[in-house]
Amino acid sequence: MTTDLLASATPTITYAPPEGVFTYIWVLIALPLIGAAVLLSFGRRTDSWGHYLATALPIGSFILAIMMWLGLLARPSEDRGIIQHLWDWVFVGNFTANVGLQIDQLSLTFVLLITGVGSLIHIYSIGYMKDDPKRRLFFAYLNLFVAAMLLLVLADNYLLLYVGWEGVGLASYLLIGFWQYKPSAAVAAKKAFVVNRVGDFGLSVAIMAIFVSFGTVTFPEVFAQAGESSEGTLTWIGLLLLLAACGKSAQFPLQSWLLDAMEGPTPVSALIHAATMVTAGVYLIARSNPIFDGAPTAQTVVIAIGAITLIFGAIIGLAKDEIKKVLAGSTMSQIGYMVLAAGLGPIGYVFAIFHLVNHGFFKANMFLGAGSVMHSFNNQENMRRFGGIRTVMVVTYITFAAGWLAIMGVPPFSGFYSKDKIIEAAFDHSWAAGLAAMIGAGITAFYMTRLFTMTFLGKKRWTDDVHPHESPPVMTIPLILLGIASLASGFLLAWNGAIEKWLEPVVGFQHPEPPIPIPVISGATLALVILGAVLAYQQYRREVPLTAPTSVSPLTVAARKDLYGDAFNEAVFMRPGQYLTRALVWFDNRSIDGAVVAMGSATAGLSNRLRKWQTGYSRSYALSMLAGAFLLFVALLVVRL
Amino acid sequence: MTTDHYIALSAILFSLGAFGMLFRRNAIVVFMCVELMLNASNLAFVAFARMHGNLEGQVFAFFTMVVAAAEVVVGLAIIVVIFRTRRSASVDEPSLLRF
Numbered sequence: 001m002t003t004d005l006l007a008s009a010t011p012t013i014t015y016a017p018p019e020g021v022f023t024y025i026w027v028l029i030a031l032p033l034i035g036a037a038v039l040l041s042f043g044r045r046t047d048s049w050g051h052y053l054a055t056a057l058p059i060g061s062f063i064l065a066i067m068m069w070l071g072l073l074a075r076p077s078e079d080r081g082i083i084q085h086l087w088d089w090v091f092v093g094n095f096t097a098n099v100g101l102q103i104d105q106l107s108l109t110f111v112l113l114i115t116g117v118g119s120l121i122h123i124y125s126i127g128y129m130k131d132d133p134k135r136r137l138f139f140a141y142l143n144l145f146v147a148a149m150l151l152l153v154l155a156d157n158y159l160l161l162y163v164g165w166e167g168v169g170l171a172s173y174l175l176i177g178f179w180q181y182k183p184s185a186a187v188a189a190k191k192a193f194v195v196n197r198v199g200d201f202g203l204s205v206a207i208m209a210i211f212v213s214f215g216t217v218t219f220p221e222v223f224a225q226a227g228e229s230s231e232g233t234l235t236w237i238g239l240l241l242l243l244a245a246c247g248k249s250a251q252f253p254l255q256s257w258l259l260d261a262m263e264g265p266t267p268v269s270a271l272i273h274a275a276t277m278v279t280a281g282v283y284l285i286a287r288s289n290p291i292f293d294g295a296p297t298a299q300t301v302v303i304a305i306g307a308i309t310l311i312f313g314a315i316i317g318l319a320k321d322e323i324k325k326v327l328a329g330s331t332m333s334q335i336g337y338m339v340l341a342a343g344l345g346p347i348g349y350v351f352a353i354f355h356l357v358n359h360g361f362f363k364a365n366m367f368l369g370a371g372s373v374m375h376s377f378n379n380q381e382n383m384r385r386f387g388g389i390r391t392v393m394v395v396t397y398i399t400f401a402a403g404w405l406a407i408m409g410v411p412p413f414s415g416f417y418s419k420d421k422i423i424e425a426a427f428d429h430s431w432a433a434g435l436a437a438m439i440g441a442g443i444t445a446f447y448m449t450r451l452f453t454m455t456f457l458g459k460k461r462w463t464d465d466v467h468p469h470e471s472p473p474v475m476t477i478p479l480i481l482l483g484i485a486s487l488a489s490g491f492l493l494a495w496n497g498a499i500e501k502w503l504e505p506v507v508g509f510q511h512p513e514p515p516i517p518i519p520v521i522s523g524a525t526l527a528l529v530i531l532g533a534v535l536a537y538q539q540y541r542r543e544v545p546l547t548a549p550t551s552v553s554p555l556t557v558a559a560r561k562d563l564y565g566d567a568f569n570e571a572v573f574m575r576p577g578q579y580l581t582r583a584l585v586w587f588d589n590r591s592i593d594g595a596v597v598a599m600g601s602a603t604a605g606l607s608n609r610l611r612k613w614q615t616g617y618s619r620s621y622a623l624s625m626l627a628g629a630f631l632l633f634v635a636l637l638v639v640r641l
Numbered sequence: 642m643t644t645d646h647y648i649a650l651s652a653i654l655f656s657l658g659a660f661g662m663l664f665r666r667n668a669i670v671v672f673m674c675v676e677l678m679l680n681a682s683n684l685a686f687v688a689f690a691r692m693h694g695n696l697e698g699q700v701f702a703f704f705t706m707v708v709a710a711a712e713v714v715v716g717l718a719i720i721v722v723i724f725r726t727r728r729s730a731s732v733d734e735p736s737l738l739r740f
Contacts, residue, residue: 616739618732619671622662
């Protein structure tokens with residue numbers, strides 16, 4: 001294996017104040033935020049044109065991001081970091097946090113993905129949400145989502161990142177529960193929010209630990225000191241950051257919200273799974289690379305979580321019949337790949353981001369494609385009632401095929417370039433991680449082919465009331481663009497090691513040197529992928545029962561129930577929690593309330609007796625006064641004598 | 642005439658007033674009994690002042706008179722009002738203000 005002499009395991013980037021186009025970093029966030037503010041505050045007056053405004057603003061951010069990208073390309077690779085200080089935010093004692101934005105290769109990659117894919121999803125939504133009475137609100141939330149995610153990736157310190165982090169959580173809550181009149185959607189939104197809070201707790205404690213250890217929360221200052229810190233400190237911070245990443249990126253054991261999040265409108269699923277939200281956890285780990293590089297234990301846990309999740313998600317994807325749930329399982333699985341890669345250290349960060357970008361394209365493509373299918377099937381999503389759609393929805397069929405080949409990792413589609421690299425890097429770390437990643441690729445091929453065959457190939461199994469037709473151009477044009485990206489992003493970014501050279505100054509890079517030759521790994525992976533695809537095609541191209549079979553293996557039963565993730569949460573957290581609250585309520589009612597009520601009723605009873613003395617007869621009052629005076633007189637006499 | 646005689650007279654007058662207040666129903670009579678008790682205490686004040694040869698008891702007697710005068714004004718007004726509404730001056734009659 002040839003080693004690039006320029007490659008460095010540690011970041012080499014330096015940060016400078018902005019000049020030129022980079023003085024407008026804040027505009028990137030401000031544009032979608034303005035969209036959300038206008039649409040939310042001007043209400044129904046914006047119903048007729050609000051969605052066009054909301055679509056134009058992220059496109060504006062995208063154009064600005066392209067200009068910044070060109071600006072960065074003109075600089076030497078070590079000088080591509082810019083920090084724009086906007087204003088002082090918090091200064092208490094020796095704690096300071098500024099509102100500052102940071103552009104470097106890592107941030108800008110995310111900004112381009114978020115605004116680019118986000119804009120396409122906005123355009124698609126114009127068609128998809130055409131008949132929804134709350135379309136304006138939908139676009140307002142989409143803009144809020146994009147703005148929050150941009151703040152998350154552009155923040156130059158952990159505290160401001162946390163603001164974006166929470167903003168993403170809020171926007172996802174609003175969008176997953178967008179059809180809140182459906183109880184399932186309302187419950188799913190609440191579940192996503194609650195599970196995310198668990199991760200957010202990890203992030204907030206991590207920020208506190210970072211401040212206690214380093215005295216600052218600004219990225220460059222923290223990372224400059226990370227090397228001198230003890231391994232124990234870094235391990236704890238790393239594990240807390242991993243908890244945060246698990247929440248946002250739906251990694252085991254906080255994965256349960258992702259499948260329910262399919263209750264939102266389909267463009268939301270595309271936005272959550274491709275451009276925003278679930279990528280935040282990978283960003284957090286990649287951004288905090290100096291912390292993880294100093295904490296091998298935390299890295300091992302990251303790898304384990306990633307490997308477990310990638311198998312976990314793939315198994316769930318095998319058994320689901322709803323097209324969006326299969327895609328959700330695949331997102332879990334693919335994010336698992338990214339987390340695994342991010343846990344590998346400098347040999348993996350680049351590939352994690354590379355796969356994230358590719359995944360952003362092909363997953364948005366497939367979600368929007370699934371939305372296109374569902375749109376013409378009256379919002380049905382049961383794949384057992386699809387089949388043979390290729391003849392009626394040609395554009396959707398072809399673009400979806402590009403996404404399907406990309407996620408399986410068939411060359412020359414994009415997934416091949418990034419997933420193959422991750423598997424190589426995983427073998428460099430250990431046989432277990434490598435084999436998990438390789439087997440995951442085989443299962444991915446099986447369930448994605450199952451989805452593709454059941455939906456687009458085979459015989460028609462449609463219900464009588466559907467009349468499928470191709471979607472309008474406003475929906476198919478984003479599909480075509482994303483289909484092209486699914487095909488091309490892989491080899492364009494991998495061309496001559498472009499992505500490695502681009503990201504290396506921020507996250508560091510080392511060439512993986514697996515114990516077995518790389519062509520063998522690639523060949524074995526590809527063989528597994530083809531095996532999985534052929535098996536699935538053989539099984540599902542013929543008869544598919546219209547209802548799910550009931551006599552199935554225990555593994556299938558488990559996978560249909562999300563591998564008992566919900567059951568586990570209910571048994572371990574929810575039920576004991578309910579018992580605890582019930583016991584506390586009982587205790588509160590009986591003892592605390594009892595004491596309070598007893599005091600009250602004792603006072604009332606006593607006064608009920610005492611008030612009998614208030615007869616209303618003035619002469620009896622006079623008698624009691626006289627008696628009192630007499631008693632006083634006697635008492636005085638007694639004391640005297 | 643020693644102080645003891647005055648004090649004995651004062652005690653007798655006070656007791657008469659007290660018993661009258663407790664046993665009579667007519668508001669005017671009760672009122673007069675109250676006045677009787679006040680004046681009994683005045684007598685005691687003045688007697689003690691004379692015994693000690695200073696003016697403090699005398700001053701107190703004046704205060705008592707002022708208070709008694711004010712009380713007469715208020716008390717008689719109340720009695721007149723009660724009599725107008727109830728056609729009776731019995732102190733047992735207005736007993737609504739109770740439990």
